[in-house]
Amino acid sequence: MKLPGGMAADEFLRNYWQKKPLVIRQAFPGMGSPVSADELAGLACEEAVESRIVIENDKGKPWQLYNGPFDPERFSQLPESHWTLLVQGLDHWVPDVADLLEHFRFVPNWRLDDIMASYAPIGGSVGPHFDQYDVFLLQAQGHRRWTFGGQCDETASRVEGTPLRILSDWQGAETVTLAPGDMLYLPPGIGHHGVAEDDCITLSVGFRAPTIDDLLTGFSDYLCNQPDAGAHLSDPDLQCPDNPGAISTDVILRLQELIARRMTDPRQIALWFGQFSTAPKNPDMIVPAEPALTADETREQLAGGAALRWNEGSRFAYHEFDDETALFVDGEQFILRGEARALGPLLCRGNRTQGSAIAGFAQDPALGGLINTLINQGHLYLE
Template identity: 65%
Template sequence: MATITELPGGLAADVFLRDYWQKKPLVIRQAFVDFECAVSADELAGLACEESVESRLIVEQENGAPWQLHNGPFTPEQLTSPPAGNWTLLVQGLDHWVPEIADILDHFRFVPNWRLDDIMASYAPPGGSVGPHYDQYDVFLLQAQGHRRWQFGGRCDAGSPRLEGTPLRILSDWQAEETVVLAPGDMLYVPPGIGHHGIAEDECITLSVGFRAPTTDDLLTGFTDFLCSETPVDGHLPDLNPELPDNPGEIQPQVLEQLRSLIVDQIDNPRQLALWFGQFSTAPKNADIVMPAEQPMQADELKSWLASGAILRWNEGSRFAYTGLEQQTALFVDGDRYLLSGDARPLAQVLCAASRPDQQALLALCADDTLAELLTVLHNQGSVYFE
């Protein structure tokens, strides 16, 4: 797959990254021409009843309380008799369960794979909304069915006033700067921290293509946990060059310097950082996404399928990435790492380039029995499958 150089709708990707990405909103009319939604409202409701699917129901007014939240899974009765008034059904990670929705993500690979998160579906009858809010991540709002009126603009932060009496972070004193109505195929990009509010004009479905923005807490906690599992941590802090203290209550500067040196020595390791972040950024969102293949294969069988022209593709919820090390390439798939050396290194680039990797390139690489075995492992654990 060639590098994505244009956004849906034709804007050059480098222009978008320079002028809009994490800076200002952008409306793209007919980003997807003649777009037809691959799921119906009834199918979304069915998914919202599944235990393994994350879903939410947001009600604008319920028993006098504003913007109330209900978490799934729901019963069919709850969704066939929804609450009175304005409401919205959200289904998270729709791309994990619907291959046609997962294919939409390939249009957004002008940013690295690890930055892409998932696609959320929002279904609402006329008037439905999730309220005025802002996100901490970038999002493309693709209108999939019906029409939604979007008000957006104005930078928000943790100090922006919020509505009380709701578990949601609803902005209480926010004035939009622009208003647009999106039709099927239209798309709105909203950067982090920009307020926005979408209201259904008619029965509509919006697909939100979200991007990852790990918190500093997630990064620090994840890396330190990794270091503790990968490096010896059973040593003790020695007492170097002890001196009689002027005051036994003082923590002396040389002790703090000793601590700083110990910590820096542990974290100042580019290889460890690369291995951790590859595993961290490709870990599945939950344990139900990547399931072992129902019919495991042997390596010869997998090569035979490739030779016959069968298309191998990623599991819709799997994540693939790689990074180059000094003498190796580290391939990361669903939180696991595989270190490739020599002629095996190109496999990482081929596998990570697209959700349907270059089949001829894979077949050529599988002439190496070790690589054929690795690809078979990925198939049998459920990270890839044949269409």
């Protein structure tokens, strides 16, 4: 497996991933932007699309942030330069952008987040800052000058008077200018500042990294929803205490064993994490098919050469147990057994599965029903 640009994925993960930046020239030779500035502005006017405008100096106020959706007239009111439009989750709305994610499958599906588009006229920027996630910055149109370097943390000084977390007194270690097709990888915590040298569009391929709080809260909520969570603590061997105010060591040990048994069960952790990590970022994207297909119609189309494609807002993953495979789709789990286990890895390998590869599974009544259900619920569609 290779990165865009040709570097072996193993070499990248060993030497650069979460370690140091990497500039990849012509990662996508002949790159043309899959969206125009006008199309991004149109998306930013939609209620369901997350968008922002950052103006470097707005009537004397530094780095002002405005959240969409925007009225179309808002764009005619912007200054000629030094502003940026950000559209989050562009891959959810543009299939050609979603296809770019197929070049980043050297990182597990559960780590992929989405692709954000940044349009800026000359001088446009979102200021010097750092992120807590890995990102590939792909230049799709125009040129952007990036200065980057230096590990940052929450103690770094910030610019006052702005809702953005803009670094002050920051000096980068390296400066490069990216042309269309060039790409810059940045690990978490690396300070960076990108400035448009002309009308430019940058695509940011971001990767999720849940916080410890997210993990602990998510798993404890999952355990609280299990069938036995309503059972009461019992103590049939209760003995008369020397002091009724004392909490005995035996009680603490019993509580420790009860909590540890649930918190350290590998199966429960796997089932929870599969659901947790595939929960869709935008549930409104998962729309039931209209009209719904019958299982026979699905089989016919697959046999006829149609491909199965993920909904652009969907997330797929799987986990292998000893005797079964758990398939996770948009926060739901499906347990596969026997020959059906092969369906999980097949559906999760990429966002498109050729009909010839899956038509045989669809002939099985149960698996055909599952595939048909995933289509009708909106997780997959026939292409």
